[in-house]
Amino acid sequence: xxINDLTELxxxxxxxxxxxxxxxxxxxxxxxxxLVAMLSLGIGLQQLASRRLVKSGLFDTVVVTSRRDLRNxxxxxxxxxxxxxxxxILDEAARREIxxxxxxxxxxxxxxxxxxxxxxxxxxLTMIAALPPSAKSNDAFDGIPGGFFSSDxxxxxxxxxxxxEELLGKTPPAGADETKATDLAAPLLxxxxxxxxxxxxxxxxxxxxxxxxxxNNLAGxxxxxxxxxxxxxxxxISDLDPETMRGPTRARVFLPIKLAESLHVMQPxxxxxxxxxxxxxxxxxxLSVRVKNPTRVQxxxxxxxxxxxxxxxxxxxxxxxxxxxxxxDLFLGIFGSLALAVASIGIVNTLVMAILERxxxxxxxxxxxxxxxxxxxxFFAEAGAMGILGGFVGVALGxxxxxxxxxxxxxxxxxxxxxxxxxxxxxxxLVVGAIxxxxxxxxxxxxxxxxxxxxxxxxxxxxxx
Amino acid sequence: MTSIPGNSQxxxxxxxxxxxLCRHYRMGETFIRAVDGISLQVRCGExxxxxxxxxxxxxxxLNLIAGLDRPTSGTVLVQDRDLxxxxxxxxxxxxxxxxxxxxxxxxxxxxxxxxxxVELPLRFAEVERGKRENxxxxxxxxxxxxxxxNHRPSELSGGEQQRAALAxxxxxxxxxxxxxxxxxxxxxxxxxxxxDLVREFNQKLGMTVVMVTHERxxxxxxxxxxxxxxxxxxxxxxxxxxxxxxxxDFKPAAIPAASGLKGERP
Numbered sequence: 001x002x003i004n005d006l007t008e009l010x011x012x013x014x015x016x017x018x019x020x021x022x023x024x025x026x027x028x029x030x031x032x033x034x035l036v037a038m039l040s041l042g043i044g045l046q047q048l049a050s051r052r053l054v055k056s057g058l059f060d061t062v063v064v065t066s067r068r069d070l071r072n073x074x075x076x077x078x079x080x081x082x083x084x085x086x087x088x089i090l091d092e093a094a095r096r097e098i099x100x101x102x103x104x105x106x107x108x109x110x111x112x113x114x115x116x117x118x119x120x121x122x123x124x125l126t127m128i129a130a131l132p133p134s135a136k137s138n139d140a141f142d143g144i145p146g147g148f149f150s151s152d153x154x155x156x157x158x159x160x161x162x163x164x165e166e167l168l169g170k171t172p173p174a175g176a177d178e179t180k181a182t183d184l185a186a187p188l189l190x191x192x193x194x195x196x197x198x199x200x201x202x203x204x205x206x207x208x209x210x211x212x213x214x215x216n217n218l219a220g221x222x223x224x225x226x227x228x229x230x231x232x233x234x235x236x237i238s239d240l241d242p243e244t245m246r247g248p249t250r251a252r253v254f255l256p257i258k259l260a261e262s263l264h265v266m267q268p269x270x271x272x273x274x275x276x277x278x279x280x281x282x283x284x285x286x287l288s289v290r291v292k293n294p295t296r297v298q299x300x301x302x303x304x305x306x307x308x309x310x311x312x313x314x315x316x317x318x319x320x321x322x323x324x325x326x327x328x329d330l331f332l333g334i335f336g337s338l339a340l341a342v343a344s345i346g347i348v349n350t351l352v353m354a355i356l357e358r359x360x361x362x363x364x365x366x367x368x369x370x371x372x373x374x375x376x377x378x379f380f381a382e383a384g385a386m387g388i389l390g391g392f393v394g395v396a397l398g399x400x401x402x403x404x405x406x407x408x409x410x411x412x413x414x415x416x417x418x419x420x421x422x423x424x425x426x427x428x429x430l431v432v433g434a435i436x437x438x439x440x441x442x443x444x445x446x447x448x449x450x451x452x453x454x455x456x457x458x459x460x461x462x463x464x465x
Numbered sequence: 466m467t468s469i470p471g472n473s474q475x476x477x478x479x480x481x482x483x484x485x486l487c488r489h490y491r492m493g494e495t496f497i498r499a500v501d502g503i504s505l506q507v508r509c510g511e512x513x514x515x516x517x518x519x520x521x522x523x524x525x526x527l528n529l530i531a532g533l534d535r536p537t538s539g540t541v542l543v544q545d546r547d548l549x550x551x552x553x554x555x556x557x558x559x560x561x562x563x564x565x566x567x568x569x570x571x572x573x574x575x576x577x578x579x580x581x582x583v584e585l586p587l588r589f590a591e592v593e594r595g596k597r598e599n600x601x602x603x604x605x606x607x608x609x610x611x612x613x614x615n616h617r618p619s620e621l622s623g624g625e626q627q628r629a630a631l632a633x634x635x636x637x638x639x640x641x642x643x644x645x646x647x648x649x650x651x652x653x654x655x656x657x658x659x660x661d662l663v664r665e666f667n668q669k670l671g672m673t674v675v676m677v678t679h680e681r682x683x684x685x686x687x688x689x690x691x692x693x694x695x696x697x698x699x700x701x702x703x704x705x706x707x708x709x710x711x712x713x714d715f716k717p718a719a720i721p722a723a724s725g726l727k728g729e730r731p
Contacts (some may be wrong), residue, residue: 005588016576364572369561369589371554458533465544
C-alpha cells in the first residue's frame with residue numbers, strides 16, 4: 001500500500017475510536033511534555049551557567065608559559081608540555097604565532113607588578129595588572145561606574161572597589177554591609193593617582209662581558225633600572241573582587257595593556273630573562289590567550305603545546321561542571337522518559353484493543369487482498385500517527401509549562417530583588433528530538449500489536465463476530 | 466460491458482484443479498476432516514455450485530480455493546498456480562488479483578462508505594488515485610448503487626450491501642468469483658437480484674464462479690454444475706439439466722444424504 005493511502009486509512013481508523021485514541025495521544029503528549037519540560041530546564045540551567053562562566057572570562061582563557069621558566073621547576077606543570085630544555089622562548093614572535101592559531105581571539109602578555117600608587121600624598125602598595133581591550137565585555141568591567149579605558153594607551157586606571165575604599169579611607173569593618181561601587185565612584189572618578197615604578201632600560205654591551213658570560217649567552221643583555229613616575233586618571237570603579245577566582249588574580253588596579261607594555265616595568269621574571277634572551281624583542285613570562293568559545297579551549301591548548309609551550313586553563317573545572325550537567329540532564333531525561341514509557345504502554349493497549357475490535361475487519365482486508373505487510377504497516381501507521389500527534393502536542397505543552405514556570409520563578413526572583421533570568425531553554429533540536437523520540441517510541445509500541453494483527457488467520461478472523 | 470482480460474480463455478481450460486485435497490484440523494480434543502480427499506476440476510467460465518449441509522466442508526473447500534487457508538495435504542491449482550506452494554505474500558497477491566469474494570454476511574467495513582469499501586482492494590493494489598475514482602464509480606454503476614456511493618453500509622438494505630460487496634469483488638477484475646452463501650441473509654426477491662448479477666458476471670464477463678450454498682433450488686436455477694459434499698467428501702458431481710431451469714413448476718430436489726458434522730478421535 002502506498003504511504004498516503006496508509007496515512008489516510010490510519011487517520012480514518014483513529015477517528016473511528018476518537019475517545020480512546022485521543023486519550024492515548026494525550027498520554028503520549030503528557031509524556032513528551034514532561035520530557036521536554038525536564039530537559040529544557042536542564043538545558044536552560046546549563047546555558048545560564050555557561051553564559052555566566054563565559055562572561056567571567058576565565059573559561060575561555062588559556063595561560064601560556066615557557067617551560068624554561070624557572071618557576072615551573074618541580075611544580076604542577078611538570079606533567080604538562082615539553083621538557084624545559086626543549087621549550088621555546090615566549091617572545092613576540094611566539095605571541096604572534098599563537099594569535100594566528102585557529103579559534104584564538106587574541107594573545108596578550110600577562111603584565112602584573114606590585115608598585116606604589118600615591119593618592120592625595122598617601123602611598124598605597126598594590127598589585128597592578130594590564131587589561132586588554134577585550135576585557136571591556138567581561139562582566140567584571142561591563143557596566144561599571146565610570147567606564148572602560150578611552151584607549152589602549154591612555155594613562156588611565158580602573159580601580160577595584162576595595163582599593164577605592166582604601167584610597168578613601170572607608171574600609172568597612174568586617175561583617176558590615178558592603179559599600180556600593182557607585183558610592184565610591186563619585187569622589188574618585190576623574191581623580192589622579194601617581195604611580196611610582198621601576199623601569200627596566202636595556203644598556204648596550206660595552207665589551208666588558210667576560211668570555212664565560214658570552215658562552216652563557218649573556219652578551220647585550222645588561223640593563224639598568226630607573227625609577228619613574230606616571231600620573232594616571234581614575235576612569236572606573238570595578239566591583240570585581242580580587243579574592244575570588246573571577247578576573248586577574250589579586251590585582252586591584254588595572255591599566256590599559258599597551259600603556260603597561262610601553263612602561264617596561266621591571267618584573268620579577270626579568271631577573272631570569274637575562275639568561276636567555278639574546279634578541280632585542282620583548283620576552284614574556286606568560287601570555288593570556290583568549291579562545292572564541294570555551295568548547296574550543298582544548299584544541300587550542302593542544303595546538304599551543306605543539307608549538308612547544310606549557311599551557312594551563314580552568315577547563316578542568318568546567319569539565320566537572322559539564323559532567324555535572326550531563327548527569328543532571330541524564331536524570332531529568334530519565335524522569336521525563338518515564339512518563340513516555342507509561343504512555344507507550346497505553347499505545348500497546350490501545351492497539352491490542354483495536355485488533356480485538358477490528359479482528360473481522362482485518363479478516364475482510366486479508367480476504368480482499370491485503371498482505372500481512374499491509375496490515376502490519378496500517379497498525380504501524382496508526383501508532384506512528386498517534387506518536388507524531390502526541391509529540392507535537394507534547395512539545396507545545398512542555399513549552400507552555402516551561403514558560404509558566406519561568407514566568408512564576410521570575411516573579412519570585414523579582415520579589416527577592418534578584419534580576420530575572422532565563423533558565424528555560426527549548427532548543428530546536430529538543431523539539432525535533434522529542435517529536436522524533438515520541439514517533440520512535442510509538443512505532444516500537446506498535447511493533448507487537450502490528451505483528452499480531454498481521455499474523456491473524458483470515459479464516460478465523462472472518463468467523464469472529 | 467467488456468469481459469475481464471484473461472477471462473476470455475477457452476472454456477476447456479481448467480481454472481481450478483484439486484487433487485486429493487485435504488484440510489484437517491483439531492478443535493480441542495476433536496479431529497476434524499473438513500475437506501477429506503476431494504479431487505475435482507472446474508473449467509474456465511463455469512458456474513459451479515458447492516452444495517452440502519452445515520459442516521459438509523463446502524466453506525472450507527471455498528477457503529482453500531480462495532487462498533485464505535492452506536491444505537493439510539493434496540494440491541489445489543488455480544490458473545496453474547499451486548496455492549500450497551505460494552508464500553503468504555504471494556497468496557495475498559493471488560487473492561487481490563485473481564479472486565473476488567462475496568460472503569453471506571456481506572463483510573463490508575462498517576466505518577467506510579460504499580465507495581471507500583469498493584476502493585479498498587485498489588488501494589492494496591496500489592492503483593493511482595485518479596484511476597481509482599473512475600473504477601469505483603464504474604463498479605457501483607454496474608451493481609446499480611452509483612447514487613448511494615457515499616452511504617455507509619448501515620444505511621443500506623441487505624441486498625444493497627451484497628451488491629456493494631459484489632462491486633468490491635469485481636473491482637480488481639478477477640478471473641474467479643467465489644461466493645459463500647451470497648443469498649443466505651437475503652429474502653428471496655433480493656436473493657434473486659443478487660444471483661442475477663452473479664450470473665451476469667459469469668456470462669458477460671466470463672468469470673468462473675464457485676458458489677457455496679445449501680439451497681439446491683438456487684443452484685439448479687443459476688449454476689451449470691452442482692458438486693455435493695458431505696463430511697468433507699465429494700459425494701456427487703453433476704451438470705444441471707437446462708430443462709429444469711425452464712420448468713414453470715420448478716421445485717428443488719432434496720440434497721443427497723449428508724450427515725452434518727461428524728467428529729472422529731485421532
